[in-house]
Amino acid sequence: xxxxxxxxxxxxxxxxxxxxxxxxxxxxxxxxxxxxxxxxxxxxxxxxxxxxxxxxxxxxxxxxxxxxxxxxxxxxxxxxxxxxxxxxxxxxxxxxxxxxxxxxxxxxxxxxxxxxxxxxxxxxxxxxxxxxxxxxxxxxxxxxxxxxxxxxxxxxxxxxxxxxxxxxxxxxxxxxxxxxxxxxxxxxxxxxxxxxxxxxxxxxxxxxxxxxxxxxxxxxxxxxxxxxxxxxxxxxxxxxxxxxxxxxxxxxxxxxxxxxxxxxxxxxxxxxxxxxxxxxxxxxxxxxxxxxxxxxxxxxxxxxxxxxxxxxxxxxxxxxxxxxxxxxxxxxxxxxxxxxxxxxxxxxxxxxxxxxxxxxxxxxxxxxxxxxxxxxxxxxxxxxxxxxxxxxxxxxxxxxxxxxxxxxxxxxxxxxxxxxxxxxxxxxxxxxxxxxxxxxxxxxxxxxxxxxxxxxxxxxxxxxxxxxxxxxxxxxxxxxxxxxxxxxxxxxxxxxxxxxxxxxxxxxxxxxxxxxxxxxxxxxxxxxxxxxxxxxxxxxxxxxxxxxxxxxxxxxxxxxxxxxxxxxxxxxxxxxxxxxxxxxxxxxxxxxxxxxxxxxxxxxxxxxxxxxxxxxxxxx
Amino acid sequence: xxxxxxxxxxxxxxxxxxxxxxxxxxxxxxxxxxxxxxxxxxxxxxxxxxxxxxxxxxxxxxxxxxxxxxxxxxxxxxxxxxxxxxxxxxxxxxxxxxxxxxxxxxxxxxxxxxxxxxxxxxxxxxxxxxxxxxxxxxxxxxxxxxxxxxxxxxxxxxxxxxxxxxxxxxxxxxxxxxxxxxxxxxxxxxxxxxxxxxxxxxxxxxxxxxxxxxxxxxxxxxxxxxxxxxxxxxxxxxxxxxxxxxxxxxxxxxxxxxxxxxxxxxxxxxxxxxxxxxxxxxxxxxxxxxxxxxxxxxxxxxxxxxxxxxxxxxxxxxxxxxxxxxxxxxxxxxxxxxxxx
Numbered sequence: 001x002x003x004x005x006x007x008x009x010x011x012x013x014x015x016x017x018x019x020x021x022x023x024x025x026x027x028x029x030x031x032x033x034x035x036x037x038x039x040x041x042x043x044x045x046x047x048x049x050x051x052x053x054x055x056x057x058x059x060x061x062x063x064x065x066x067x068x069x070x071x072x073x074x075x076x077x078x079x080x081x082x083x084x085x086x087x088x089x090x091x092x093x094x095x096x097x098x099x100x101x102x103x104x105x106x107x108x109x110x111x112x113x114x115x116x117x118x119x120x121x122x123x124x125x126x127x128x129x130x131x132x133x134x135x136x137x138x139x140x141x142x143x144x145x146x147x148x149x150x151x152x153x154x155x156x157x158x159x160x161x162x163x164x165x166x167x168x169x170x171x172x173x174x175x176x177x178x179x180x181x182x183x184x185x186x187x188x189x190x191x192x193x194x195x196x197x198x199x200x201x202x203x204x205x206x207x208x209x210x211x212x213x214x215x216x217x218x219x220x221x222x223x224x225x226x227x228x229x230x231x232x233x234x235x236x237x238x239x240x241x242x243x244x245x246x247x248x249x250x251x252x253x254x255x256x257x258x259x260x261x262x263x264x265x266x267x268x269x270x271x272x273x274x275x276x277x278x279x280x281x282x283x284x285x286x287x288x289x290x291x292x293x294x295x296x297x298x299x300x301x302x303x304x305x306x307x308x309x310x311x312x313x314x315x316x317x318x319x320x321x322x323x324x325x326x327x328x329x330x331x332x333x334x335x336x337x338x339x340x341x342x343x344x345x346x347x348x349x350x351x352x353x354x355x356x357x358x359x360x361x362x363x364x365x366x367x368x369x370x371x372x373x374x375x376x377x378x379x380x381x382x383x384x385x386x387x388x389x390x391x392x393x394x395x396x397x398x399x400x401x402x403x404x405x406x407x408x409x410x411x412x413x414x415x416x417x418x419x420x421x422x423x424x425x426x427x428x429x430x431x432x433x434x435x436x437x438x439x440x441x442x443x444x445x446x447x448x449x450x451x452x453x454x455x456x457x458x459x460x461x462x463x464x465x466x467x468x469x470x471x472x473x474x475x476x477x478x479x480x481x482x483x484x485x486x487x488x489x490x491x492x493x494x495x496x497x498x499x500x501x502x503x504x505x506x507x508x509x510x511x512x513x514x515x516x517x518x519x520x521x522x523x524x525x526x527x528x529x530x531x532x533x534x535x536x537x538x539x540x541x542x543x544x545x546x547x548x549x550x551x552x553x554x555x556x557x558x559x560x561x562x563x564x565x566x567x568x569x570x571x572x573x574x575x576x577x578x579x580x581x582x583x584x585x586x587x588x589x590x591x592x593x594x595x596x597x598x599x600x601x602x603x604x605x606x607x608x609x610x611x612x613x614x615x616x617x618x619x620x
Numbered sequence: 621x622x623x624x625x626x627x628x629x630x631x632x633x634x635x636x637x638x639x640x641x642x643x644x645x646x647x648x649x650x651x652x653x654x655x656x657x658x659x660x661x662x663x664x665x666x667x668x669x670x671x672x673x674x675x676x677x678x679x680x681x682x683x684x685x686x687x688x689x690x691x692x693x694x695x696x697x698x699x700x701x702x703x704x705x706x707x708x709x710x711x712x713x714x715x716x717x718x719x720x721x722x723x724x725x726x727x728x729x730x731x732x733x734x735x736x737x738x739x740x741x742x743x744x745x746x747x748x749x750x751x752x753x754x755x756x757x758x759x760x761x762x763x764x765x766x767x768x769x770x771x772x773x774x775x776x777x778x779x780x781x782x783x784x785x786x787x788x789x790x791x792x793x794x795x796x797x798x799x800x801x802x803x804x805x806x807x808x809x810x811x812x813x814x815x816x817x818x819x820x821x822x823x824x825x826x827x828x829x830x831x832x833x834x835x836x837x838x839x840x841x842x843x844x845x846x847x848x849x850x851x852x853x854x855x856x857x858x859x860x861x862x863x864x865x866x867x868x869x870x871x872x873x874x875x876x877x878x879x880x881x882x883x884x885x886x887x888x889x890x891x892x893x894x895x896x897x898x899x900x901x902x903x904x905x906x907x908x909x910x911x912x913x914x915x916x917x918x919x920x921x922x923x924x925x926x927x928x929x930x931x932x933x934x935x936x937x938x939x940x941x942x943x944x945x946x947x948x949x950x951x952x953x954x955x956x957x958x959x960x961x
Contacts, residue, residue, distance in 0.1 A: 043958050243957045287936050288945040297733040301700035308704025427948045461689035464668040469683050471692025
């Protein structure tokens, strides 16, 4: 259902773009506030990008700095690529949020503070020696001090809520204020509250009252005259129906679409892990599409059940994050040698080991490309934006079923949770790639190969006359029976590798995202760094620097023209949110002088940091 | 003239593949493969709809010797792979093959969950109380004191009972057989197949190379009558060469005792009657170890419950009926959208 855009006619200052960061306790509902603000913003036709940043603890101790949860949104009247380097506006719901996030606020930026939470106890808990509201800490900023706690309590008075429940409405009050300040429509949030709390109308009513009170507080000029209201005009975008999407949604739809295009049914075996679990949830909620979702007893069972499903004629999927993928490693080897289709979605997170589960990183590239015992090649693809996950999921299904191989789809925690507007595609225009199950008894051998793809036939058990045995022991090239013959093992290892490397002929040649196809410097990236690199390269090019942006989807095998393309540049810079992985792959494969640019902070790259690095490194 | 002949049941040999069996001469597995082929023949199994899934170990080579669909997977994971097979295609008869190391050590977790979920699988656990393929280390079912390359002075850790473990996992079918008892085993396998839900059959199996004679104190001709007790639902638990011994509950205790019919006024009426739906009784029977007790054979427990894959597919069908799938285009457009013209 499309919603009509509301035209603004008020006397507001026009801004091209703004970055707002909501920060508060992990129990303060900042993610919800951010998500609702995003929905309103999307519906108003702005381009946007978001960055949810939250702790692993579900409810960290109240008032602590490590319990601070934040949600940043960048929205604009033009095309934007990232959630923004630094906030223009910081909403700090308590002293800990101020302590953690004030350092990122630009001088002169606006900070909105809930003074009600600035008690001596909270101030001390956040690690302040004196009250930052009074000691001059905020002198370089435009500070708007509001007792949000008290105003929220007043707004829901008489609605029969306990003090605790009443206070929990303060995120909606804040959202109301921000909606006023940036001219956002409250209706989507009101609708959402009514449906979310359909069975508890008193909660919906209170939250709506708080939302409206926050808005009215701004509107009735209770705020000092120095606070301006803004309008961010609609972004110029191509015509179509849009929707704000996260990587989880697009991955889900992509997998369903891929399965339809292949004409197979999906089986997802998965074990809960941050940040991958939402895929298990979303597919479980769409079982009317025939997908079987199986919450396994562990990561190993998750992938093994998926392999069993693929053996039985479903397309097996498994999803996890780095530590879980590590547990699946042996089974991946089985899927590779048994030559069964399988899609593995890795929502990467900061590691090693448990690492920082809710923080993003792209450090599982080595694991994906090489992280198995023996010679076990498999295709690896990666998504660069939340909406790109859709195409990557389809591509993963296509490669898995066409080449009878597991495919690693490198997703990222950041992509899973971040939102962006997406012009919804027409799935009818996506080509089909139907699977043909083998049923011909004549001359059948389980490892006979398609001469073009080198894939072996997919036979669903139940097919009469094609009874056969497969497994992890080396197979005879011709008969598929177990074989310890030395020459045969050599030959089988080679053919497994060739099958995967030939995929390079079945994927588009590598394009240059921005810039020329040769020149001084190629900035080569993969995954979620797309937006930051793209913007940094564009800024450098605007200043006349001869820099190009190349962004890889296919990590393994890489496109056929990659070597030739890279050879056209004097310098190759590879920014990655890891300690240098793609850079080593490029050096190993093509003997090119690629240089690493690493950031391993669990946070996305800032455009300004990348721009500075490119400028300082590019040689005349 | 085109004469329709009724499909004949396949013979046991029709289920044998063309692959040469590579177990050690004299291995108990030869007898088991014969029993399974016999059972498949008796059942009238369709080879195209029969799947054997195995893990790793001597027992796990089993699928290669069967002219059915087969998948020799990785160590311990056969129940997980089999769960995926059965969930995806409930029409298939799925048999899981593994040893004591495969299913109770490295794969113990998967065995637990396949049983408690009640996936309709026939799980055949070949228990030889030793690691064969890795050359003779003690296993999780080895008795305390087992001397092996890794326990040269004897193992010190207590073994697990496969059947008691299965009962503890809420298995709905638990049986025990013996490799060489060809009269008993095919029937147990047929019963396991007939059972809807997870069926665990522990098959005591002699490893002639690394653990020869581990069960000989109750499996020889001379001692089997006194060393084993056949459990049949509704029949008194009587054993012994002259059928004179039996089991009964000690008065006032949850404890079995061995009594002799004709002594101290004991008659057959005093003997406990086997009730295969009684889980505590099954657990007591499963826990009887030689040489103090006769080893219980037969169906120790059977209490059918809805199979997991049936429930899963019923739920999917229900969801489909309640909210039929719209096209993916429609699904994507269902959220909050806006139009740019």
